[in-house]
Amino acid sequence: MVLLARASQYAFAVNAKLLTSAVNCRAESYLSNLVRQQAVRCFAAPLPGGKQVFKRTKPHLNVGTIGHVDHGKTTLTSAITKVLSGKKQAKFRKYEDIDNAPEEKSRGITINTYHLEYETDLRHYGHIDCPGHADYIKNMITGAAQMDGAILVVAATDGAMPQTREHLLLAKQVGMPLENIVVFLNKADEIPDQETLELVEMEIRELLTEYGFPGDKVEVIAGSALCAVEGKVPELGEQKVAKLLNTLDTKFIIPNRDLNTEPMMPAEHVYSIQGRGTVATGKMERGTFTRNDKVQVVGYGKDIDSVISGLETFHKTVEKAEPGDQLGILLRGLGPKDLRRGMVILPQGHKHICTDHAKAQVSSYVICLGATRALERPVPWSDPCLGATRALERPAASHYSSMT
Structure with a gap:
């Protein structure tokens, strides 16, 4: 999980995979359009003679x-x-x-x-x-x-x-x-x-x-x-x-891939391809997906059932998606407004408990002057933040129980 503080002049990093950092969001909507265009180019461009098949011959x-x-x-x-x-x-x-x-x-x-x-x-x-x-x-x-x-x-x-x-x-x-x-x-x-x-x-x-x-x-x-x-x-x-x-x-050591648990892929980008449907792209975290698998898209208070119509990676079709794959998943019957960045694709009947609210206890490290941008004002006892985990971003608030 990563925590991005919307503070104007300071940044701090937190343990347990959390981080806070001042960011500039002035071009947010424009950038999301750029990302969508890039995703279409990466995963949807036609190849001469049809799509190649990705062959898993190397780690x-x-x-x-x-x-x-x-x-x-x-x-x-x-x-x-x-x-x-x-x-x-x-x-x-x-x-x-x-x-x-x-x-x-x-x-x-x-x-x-x-x-x-x-x-x-x-x-x-x-x-x-x-x-x-x-x-x-x-x-x-x-x-x-x-x-x-x-x-x-x-x-x-x-x-x-x-x-x-x-x-x-x-x-x-x-x-x-x-x-x-x-x-x-x-x-x-x-x-x-x-x-x-x-x-x-x-x-x-x-x-x-x-x-x-x-x-x-x-x-x-x-x-x-x-x-x-x-x-x-x-x-x-x-x-x-x-x-x-x-x-x-x-x-470089190849990490252990979890092939046997329930599959999950967070949606990094979402876009539509004319005549094909709505596609979510991201990295497969665990388990496996194949074409025609029944899935559920979860997040932002939604639980939407769908079916995988196609799997692709870098212009190539994938017979079976495995952990670590950079994927484009074509989802049947969903419109672009049904999916958002940060939602998670899971199998129907999954055992996960999904909620829009969560609490986390973290340890924070204040970055010194000169180490990165900011820290020109005191760290307040509580501050509005933007919480992020994987590709999901949600408003959050920080409250410090102790500061040393």
């Missing part, structure tokens, strides 16, 4: 790029697809293909999470490119909650910055395995000497240790994503990206 892992704004997360995502496209293991995505919304192009930053797939010789990956800007931290939370591992991108020219720290804290709080992290020191081609790179690496390792990650054991790779995209300086570009992918293959 699947969800990874993503996290880090401060403008440190090169999207460029590295593009570089990974560029390197693997030469082996026909990925479709090359240009930077502008990933940050393709008008506001993203005009501002030159990532706003929404972007999902794509690639594979290596050993594994199949779902990749989530997360926004680094402080105003869109809740979109990053949604992406981080789906990750089995993270690529922390740090510009060697800047070192650790506020969102570097915040993203590490978020990744830990949402329950990502602490050993499944690798650091890519980007823009190494702009650093004149090796000593500077070593100092930045030392700083990042200390930061990782501070936030509970095994800083001494984490792989740190210095390279240039832009060189890999442009095909320049291969010893800093293509070769370093290849080393990064090898680290994902050999160092």
Whole structure:
């Protein structure tokens, strides 16, 4: 669970997978439209000759790029697809293909999470490119909650910055395995000497240790994503990206997948495809779904019965959805107003108790001045908040029993 405080000047993180953080929501309705358009492109675009069938021949892992704004997360995502496209293991995505919304192009930053797939010789990956800007931290939370591992991108020219720290804290709080992290020191081609790179690496390792990650054991790779995209300086570009992918293959542990309990998938995005129906997209958390399964969509005081008409992942049809899959589920007989982001898809007759009201006892950590944005006013005894769990967001209130 994550807790986003709607405070103007402070942020604090809380234990038990909870976090509070000041956010800017001025473009909310516009961004939801952008996300819907992206989801349609990701899951509904027709392929020549019909839809391919997803073949589960390799272990699947969800990874993503996290880090401060403008440190090169999207460029590295593009570089990974560029390197693997030469082996026909990925479709090359240009930077502008990933940050393709008008506001993203005009501002030159990532706003929404972007999902794509690639594979290596050993594994199949779902990749989530997360926004680094402080105003869109809740979109990053949604992406981080789906990750089995993270690529922390740090510009060697800047070192650790506020969102570097915040993203590490978020990744830990949402329950990502602490050993499944690798650091890519980007823009190494702009650093004149090796000593500077070593100092930045030392700083990042200390930061990782501070936030509970095994800083001494984490792989740190210095390279240039832009060189890999442009095909320049291969010893800093293509070769370093290849080393990064090898680290994902050999160092990241695939979590245990719960195949035998009741299936569940939170709806991250909801949209309609003309002539097909209403689709919910998200990450399958546990259990399995197949076509024609009878399901119930739960949340916001609703319990709506439906039937799964189709399952897709990255333009490919899925015979059986398993935990960890990035899915688009086509639901029969539902309109776009029946579904909302944050609702949960469960089998009919499920044993879960669903409620719109919940209480949680948490421990909070006030972030120091300079560590991230804010904390320029005292933390009040109680404050209105936005509570979030998985992709669900609901108004909440915080009350502190003690503060030390």
